[in-house]
Amino acid sequence: MINRKMLGLIIIVFGVVFVVCGTILFLVEPPSPSQDAFCGFCMIKYPIYCYKTLHGALFDTGWLVVIIGSFIILIYRKEALHQRKE
Secondary structure (H helix, E strand, O other), X not given: OOOHHXXXXXXXXXXXXXXXXXXXXXXXXXXXXXXXXXOOOOOOOOHHHOOOOHHHHHHHHXXXXXXXXXXXXXXXXXXXXXXXXX
């Protein structure tokens, strides 16, 4: 059975892969007319943060997954430290 620390690390790796894939897609694909305009909720003119494009969705989802994995690791460490004190 996989422990929570390893699960957190695996989730972080998947998040980093999503971020890297989103960044590569942003650099490789030619700009489209929708990327020149402001993007919905983003309010930033940088299209890599735009959730309406594939690279933006990968980029944003990747960072969200990295944060979730980090929280899992932090919770695991807190529980491990608590168990060592007892």
